[in-house]
Amino acid sequence: MGLGSGLLLRMQVEKVLKxxxxxxxxxxxxxxxxxGSLLQADMVVTSSELAPQLGETKVPIITIHNFVDLNEMxxxxxxxxxxxxxx
Amino acid sequence: MLADLLTERTVRVGVxxxxxxxxxxxxxxxxxxDGSIEPSYIDAMREVIQSLGPYVVIAPxxxxxxxRPQHGVKRICMSLVVLKTPVKFGHPENDPVTLxxxxxGVDERSHLDALAQLATLLSDEDAASRLRSAQTVxxxxxxxxxxxxxxGSDATT
Numbered sequence: 001m002g003l004g005s006g007l008l009l010r011m012q013v014e015k016v017l018k019x020x021x022x023x024x025x026x027x028x029x030x031x032x033x034x035x036g037s038l039l040q041a042d043m044v045v046t047s048s049e050l051a052p053q054l055g056e057t058k059v060p061i062i063t064i065h066n067f068v069d070l071n072e073m074x075x076x077x078x079x080x081x082x083x084x085x086x087x
Numbered sequence: 088m089l090a091d092l093l094t095e096r097t098v099r100v101g102v103x104x105x106x107x108x109x110x111x112x113x114x115x116x117x118x119x120x121d122g123s124i125e126p127s128y129i130d131a132m133r134e135v136i137q138s139l140g141p142y143v144v145i146a147p148x149x150x151x152x153x154x155r156p157q158h159g160v161k162r163i164c165m166s167l168v169v170l171k172t173p174v175k176f177g178h179p180e181n182d183p184v185t186l187x188x189x190x191x192g193v194d195e196r197s198h199l200d201a202l203a204q205l206a207t208l209l210s211d212e213d214a215a216s217r218l219r220s221a222q223t224v225x226x227x228x229x230x231x232x233x234x235x236x237x238x239g240s241d242a243t244t
Contacts, residue, residue, distance in 0.1 A: 065180045068206045
């Protein structure tokens, strides 16, 4: 569903990663494609609603309640992205 | 951008709805009457919620309703329904909904600016609260116009 919420989420993730100077490629995926592609992603950002549908994975999954709150986005996404970026 | 989409034809305030299905109908009908979508798009917006759950409630009290471009979108469009009595969509944290935006995109890119402006507007607590309590369409349009200018340059950086 890369149209409403997905696009919005991508935009916000890109915004906080850019602020933190972390280069990243952010892609929007619907649930069924995300399940198959998870192994290629370093992290997944989704809503708390959809997270359970992703199933079991070793990739860190970050759940966001409020898609327009950049503080929530920053505090949840940046630390994980930073550790991935360094590692 | 946002002010081109949200106009006196696509914004309603003080709306009463029984349930989320009716909210989708009302927000969708505004786009239909504006000639921006086919009737099938309203069903598509409802099906997204039915199949994927109420994840369209993207922030406390805010729903962003949408389907896919191929479900009957004729041109980029957005409508806003300000609900008089908040309506539950079944979202554990963000219910109940007062502001319901319906969005129609023709591809995955062209409505990015509008979406960016909407995000900026909604993240401003003062503006969001004035939207929620707006009594007239003109009040809503004024808030939107102020953000269209304020967010325009930010959205493209």
